[in-house]
Amino acid sequence: MAKHLFLLPGDGIGQEAMGEVRKIIAHMNDAMSADFVTDEGLVGGCAYDAHGAAISDADMEKAMAADAVLFGAVGGPKWDSVPYEVRPEAGLLRLRKDMELFANLRPAICYPALAAASSLKPELVDGLDILIIRELTGGVYFGEPKEIIDLGNGQKRGIDTQIYDTYEIERIAGVAFELARTRKNAVCSMEKRNVMKSGVLWNQVVTEIHKAKYSDVKLDHMLADAGGMQLVRAPKQFDVIVTDNLFGDMLSDVAAMLTGSLGMLPSASLGAPDGKTGKRKALYEPVHGSAPDIAGKGIANPIAMIASFAMCLRYSFNMITEADNLEKAIATVLDQGIRTGDIMADGCRQVGTGDIGDAILKE
């Protein structure tokens, strides 16, 4: 059966990185009749340039209909002063919200070949394997009111609203507990219950659902600020971390940085299983941004984008062997010392975006 992929390379290095994934898709179609059908659209600054919105309704429809969306990156100085409603990020946020992609899976793993590239001492990150589960459709990202009011007298007021309902916390906690069972069976939930009412509710709901349905999983609670510190102090203490949209944004970026290079890390954003087919809407994207400073030079590291496609094989198409092989190929290429500039080290060979893709393909 044809597998429909909708590609949204976006801006900056998103374009180049997606090129390497296209090669892998073509190879899988040729060599193993994988039957991927791809279509492509615009998101972010390039979509704004083309039709004045960060994503068009037509492309949104295609994203909704696809089996999976592959997303590159959005943004760049060129669009720094476009109106808030059509800024590049609005495209990504609309995709997350309209597709109801509430569960963002952000693995922070440290490839052994790269432990030395981390700013942390190698022994603290060697073999690191954390999975951050970030709530992605709620919290301060989408709560209303969200506005700037003119108070007169030269004063303005900026307002954002953090909202979480029981069901939103339950479903993200469920994802965390279920994935923990396939790993080291430990979940750490992070919030600021000492300051935020949404944190109080978060803590209660996670505790209750744990007791009711997942008491076999080890559960800890940590204040989000302490969690950030512990990530820097001793990241290997964690298995699965579950947290809200904004804390997840901060904490997963800190965790990503611990691993040595942001250019390496993929993410998956999943919706709820469909009642009839059991299929989840899904979007896969690298954790890194559009890196406008190096875009178009053919030097960007495509590994995060390729690893995002591996997650896509795993979660959207249940192609576990293929996903394993692709991930192994990434590790092998790193072991061989073939590197883009961002992860260069003594004794390695510096290559371009395309060479990395080719080397992974060869494996």
Add this chain to the structure above:
Amino acid sequence: MAKHLFLLPGDGIGQEAMGEVRKIIAHMNDAMSADFVTDEGLVGGCAYDAHGAAISDADMEKAMAADAVLFGAVGGPKWDSVPYEVRPEAGLLRLRKDMELFANLRPAICYPALAAASSLKPELVDGLDILIIRELTGGVYFGEPKEIIDLGNGQKRGIDTQIYDTYEIERIAGVAFELARTRKNAVCSMEKRNVMKSGVLWNQVVTEIHKAKYSDVKLDHMLADAGGMQLVRAPKQFDVIVTDNLFGDMLSDVAAMLTGSLGMLPSASLGAPDGKTGKRKALYEPVHGSAPDIAGKGIANPIAMIASFAMCLRYSFNMITEADNLEKAIATVLDQGIRTGDIMADGCRQVGTGDIGDAILKE
């Protein structure tokens, strides 16, 4: 003229750490007629035990009247299930709010003797000297509505509100720019303007006041998630960071952890200068918490509390020489290899809370 200090040791190791500051105050009164007059109150769990509130009105009044408040730490498992309104942290939040301590100064410095204790590679933190300026009386900490609503059907809704007005952003940015002038003259402002309207306003106001009054200071803007990553990647790129209450909470804890030991770092929370006297209300507290696991054993590191008193000498009493001397004494004691357990290293001598205080006093 008598200098009125109000001491709030609070819970856990707050008690022991404050004991060492008392020694220093007594010494300064004896040896240099410093004329400190101290009074003492309860805050946090111990205040709740004594009179059912995290701080009593009587103690609040004393705090308001004092020249400076020295605060230890609050909280512990004993009070984990007291009602939200009287939880230990409520005492600290009330002090910040009622005293209008909008400017929280959190230096993250790395004592050369401790660079090896950081989880970061020593060359990344050796000589690190960042000042984080955190807005402390606004944002999601205090905005209304802040509540949990029962929606029926077993569903609840947790709500918190992030609010910033122009004047709040202006005054905290002003503090950051002014302090930057006494340092390396560079400010980095952090928010999430790509997601939050309060972040959009924050960015605008900081940019405008910079242009109008502080254009001699170098100003950069960074998204808060990227800021967290950059702190881990290359912390020495920063001089002064200015950010909101919640991001400041997260980022200053990450920054504190970078330096090797949280047990080392002080903070100052300042109000606006009084129109008549020019004096600022002020509270000084260590960045570490109450550490209930080691409380009462005489092994806690009192250095953050002592360094907080040094900040008090500097900012509340303009006793610059005395502050410098106290800070130098801390560095000397560390150089001598006299350490509490949290910062022990090979070849150092492990001592208790009191020994550190005595050693610093000797210097």
